Amino acid sequence: MINVKSGRPGENPRAAMARGFTLIELMIALTILGILIGLVAPSFNNAALGGKLSSFASSLVASTQIARSEAIKRNAVVTVCASEDGTTCGSSGGWEKGWIVVLADGTVLQRQQELPSEFRIDEASDIDTLDFPPSVVGATTAAFTVCRATPVGKQNRVVTVTASGSTRVTQNTATSCP
Secondary structure: OEOOOOOOEOOOHHHHHOOOOOHHHHHHHHHHHHHHHHHHHHHHHHHHHHHHHHHHHHHHHHHHHHHHHHHHHHOOOEEEEEEOOOOOOEOOOOHHHOEEEEEOOOOEEEEEOOOOOOEEEEEOOOOOEEEEOOOOOOOOOEEEEEEEOOOOOOOEEEEEEOOOOOEEEEEEOOOOOO
């Protein structure tokens, strides 16, 4: 039996017509795909934001831990301070411009570069330096809020430094960036 439409022997005429997708079916599939991507994209953005905030908070924690251990090891005060130039303490832009871990003689042990412009680090008491003595207690206490300033985000990380020099990071979603 030869099919009249396709000219192929043994082919069913309906099978010859049922190949591929119609334009309407393709448009519906693309519309559904677009809606699904639109629903999933914000969760990816929040996950990426949370990762960046955690990374910046962890960098600050690492610097305080280095300062604390070096103070004990060297039996001298070690300071963590905001620094724009990466060599001396002092920053007109705050902690987000970067910070250093420095000895009393000015030797820089660690440098942290400036954060991307949309992020901010705010210290509740406007402290520019954290001093870590070689003793168990006496470190400068502080509470840093690491957040996204533009556009304002609802996710924050709060880095708390206690008088013993220990640190902890907590997640805060109740407030926006100060």
